Amino acid sequence: MEGSSDEKAEVVPNKKVVLRRHVTGFPTVEDMEIVADTVELRVPAGLTAVLIKNLYLSCDPWMRERMTRHDDADALLASDFVVGEALINFGVGKVIDSTHPKFKAGDLVWGMSTWEEYTLITQPESLMKINHPELPLSYYTGVLDDPMLVNYHPGMTGLTAYAAFMEVGRPKSGDFVFVSAASGAVGQIVGQLAKIAGCYVVGSAGSDEKVNLLKTKLGFDDAFNYKSETDIAAALKRRFPDGIDIYLDSVGGETLDAALLRMRRGGKVVVCGMISQYNLQEPYGVRNLYLIVPNAINVYGFNVTGYFQMYAKVEEEMAGYIKEGKVVVVEDVKEGIESAPAALVGLFAGRNVGKQLVVIARE
Amino acid sequence: MEGSSDEKAEVVPNKKVVLRRHVTGFPTVEDMEIVADTVELRVPAGLTAVLIKNLYLSCDPWMRERMTRHDDADALLASDFVVGEALINFGVGKVIDSTHPKFKAGDLVWGMSTWEEYTLITQPESLMKINHPELPLSYYTGVLDDPMLVNYHPGMTGLTAYAAFMEVGRPKSGDFVFVSAASGAVGQIVGQLAKIAGCYVVGSAGSDEKVNLLKTKLGFDDAFNYKSETDIAAALKRRFPDGIDIYLDSVGGETLDAALLRMRRGGKVVVCGMISQYNLQEPYGVRNLYLIVPNAINVYGFNVTGYFQMYAKVEEEMAGYIKEGKVVVVEDVKEGIESAPAALVGLFAGRNVGKQLVVIARE
Structure with a gap:
């Protein structure tokens, strides 16, 4: 299934977490909804893109700001999430199909993804390969990640x-x-x-x-x-x-x-x-x-x-501390995409103990 | 009259601006009073000190904080002014008598002084010589000064x-x-x-x-x-x-x-x-x-x-700009020590137009 071909590709279910309405005040799970969709397991013909299976999705406070509609043209923040579309944030995934020379099926990657089971990444340059697959992959939603591509402060770890x-x-x-x-x-x-x-x-x-x-x-x-x-x-x-x-x-x-x-x-x-x-x-x-x-x-x-250029150094240094036991990582892991809205909302009530993430699939 | 001697020195009037009471809220002229005192025009025997005639005294916002009594041991600011004693701030003066080897009668100096006509400076190391007497001397209460000796932020110019x-x-x-x-x-x-x-x-x-x-x-x-x-x-x-x-x-x-x-x-x-x-x-x-x-x-x-070490460089650079006309100085000059309380109070009502100072004597 590597690269796009003329064969028919498998079509599978693809659940999404979409924004139901813009938010004022504290977000609630009712501000989001789970939508059942499907996806063809290959990159559509003619596109240079990467289709990934999402494994871990990160929940971060910065997502709150994007849930609000900003009417003020002066708003200096990131673009708002769109009602009816999936939320966006960092995640760890596995490449299912790729028409981009840098990636092939089976690669483990992390980067900006969407809150669904499979995501077509149309800007594959934004994806990063995982250099330390011997460590828990979920660490790439946190201690080893790097918010390479956002213009807004992501509050990433x-x-x-x-x-x-x-x-x-x-x-x-x-x-x-x-x-x-x-x-x-x-x-x-x-x-x-x-x-x-x-x-x-x-x-x-x-x-x-x-x-x-x-x-x-x-x-x-x-x-x-x-x-x-x-x-x-x-x-x-x-x-x-x-x-x-x-x-x-x-x-x-x-x-x-x-x-x-x-x-x-x-x-x-x-x-x-x-x-x-x-x-x-x-x-x-x-x-x-x-x-x-x-x-x-x-x-x-x-x-x-302003610190992107430091990422490679920091990834190596942090991986070293983790292996030496000098840095331990406490994660709050919720299971399944259905749990994502509550996990996100829980951040603002302080319900999470440690880095909040959602496991979508383990492989 | 240079150096201390056994001869009797002249005794002259020495008006002072003293703090009458500690201040809360906006200071008023009634928080201060003019007190008539006298001074002997020489350094008392046995002291290493410099007696200066104050020419220009500076009025600065930072003095407000010292007019309050701080009971809190945590107060991290400068020591409070003492009720019944003269206020303290930067000024320009002329040396009348000195027992310190660095200064002699007639020297023009600037530094931390007190709000009176004559001040005995018992820490003469705190005084600075005026390196550009060809410029208006009053500039040494402002554009050419340097708050060398205070631990608190002086807001000097x-x-x-x-x-x-x-x-x-x-x-x-x-x-x-x-x-x-x-x-x-x-x-x-x-x-x-x-x-x-x-x-x-x-x-x-x-x-x-x-x-x-x-x-x-x-x-x-x-x-x-x-x-x-x-x-x-x-x-x-x-x-x-x-x-x-x-x-x-x-x-x-x-x-x-x-x-x-x-x-x-x-x-x-x-x-x-x-x-x-x-x-x-x-x-x-x-x-x-x-x-x-x-x-x-x-x-x-x-x-x-944190920037004291830059003073010599800044004095030269600023003196250059002034001589070239690239920097002009707007001063608000009040005449006579009796005008000092109103000049200080006026700062907080924004009555001053430019750097506020008081001329005590012109020579």
Whole structure:
């Protein structure tokens, strides 16, 4: 079945997760629906494309923004998802058919895909081969991935965590590091990189289960459940009596405000996302930003698209840490495409424990 | 009268501006008082010190913070002014007597001084000689000064403007630059440096007189009066249809929020001060900060203390620009120490047009 031919190809079912309506506020599973479709298992004649079978699909906070319709011509973000069409995000797949010289049937690849069982990739240059198939393939939706082709910040994990912390944060041994959403996809990698760099690292998360995970499995020096703290500033003061050198922010809002009160002179706030803000009609007003002047704090809005050139280096370095056991990966894996809407919605309620992904097929 | 001797030295009147009470909210002239004192015109026996006659005293926004009493042990700012003692800030003076080998009577110096007619400088290492006495001496309270000795951000002009814009902002020819408080001490220098760097520069200020000054005397490409604009975001959109590359912020608050909406991808916000925030009990909440993530914007809290090593270079470069007429300096000069409290208070109402200073004596 390699390459397109005149023979009739097999036609198989192809379930999709499509957007039913644009979203305001918190997304719900009813904003999406599962649609039964079919697909012919080959690249249509005349197209240079790759047909992949999706194995793992990634659920990421950045998808929320694309679920909203932006009428404002000033919107500087990625294009909105289209009602009636499948959602789009990173995934890992296996090549079923290819008319592109770089790929052949059986290749394992990752890249931007759609939320369905099979996807015809019409821009095959966007696909990346998987260089370490000896590691769990799902890691290529997370710790080993790289959002090569998006113009919008994807909040993806591996390169984001590495570049945001190592390149922008520039940790020194002994630095005091705070990580929010610490058991999440980016946070868990940042925390472990901080330990590798010789830092003291404290994480915040939204459940006791996650806090326990940070302390027992992910090597954080300390962690706390922000939902059971009445005063996040006080919680940070107890854990950082001498202040914070680097804050890796994925949540924004009150946690950012509290962290600004504890930043040391010359401290760095690297903002990879503000998940607390994505579903708000009126964003939270950050009151303590004025402290950046007397304390010479820099606040970096991190967008991974500026760091693509680092991917090969980061993939090798992270694969090495994983094999040495210096970095462990905690995934929250849901089974089957039918579970994808709930998995995505759960991100915004903090239901996921670790990197959220959906397994569509194992081979 | 050079050096300390056993002869009796002349005793002369020495009026001071002392803090009468700590301040909350907007400062008023009643928070200060003029106190008649006297001074012996020589360094007391046994001290290594320099007695200076103050010629020009600088009024700067950063003094506001020191007028408040900070009970919080966490306060990371400079020490508070003491009730009943003279205020402290940069000034230009002439040496009357010295027991320090680096200085002799008649030297022109600048540095941290006190708000009185004569000041005994007990840390003479803090004084700087004036290297360009051919320029107006008052420029050493502003465009040619350097806040060498403070631990707190002084918001001083010359080095702040240069380092914040040239070193942190790193302008490229053709960049779109926005400057708030643009006719003020820092803003007017930044705007002119932006033109030297080949940028398009727009300033905001709080009166039509200041706007006119920006456009006719200081070389800004455009300027607007933020007080007569009902929607600052719309005002910026009209003037920056393609967005802003560098925003030099001295005001914070709503102007910062509006500018965040117009920042281009990869833009830089360099915050030198937030004068709109200094008198508020509850700081303004910055709602558009979340945009730093998708647009990869960095927000730099600028504190000049990290740039001391550049002073000699900046003094020479700025002196050159002034002599060539590429940089002009607009000062708001009040006469006599009795006018100092009103001059300082006027800063926070935006009454000053240009760098605010007080002439205590001309020789």
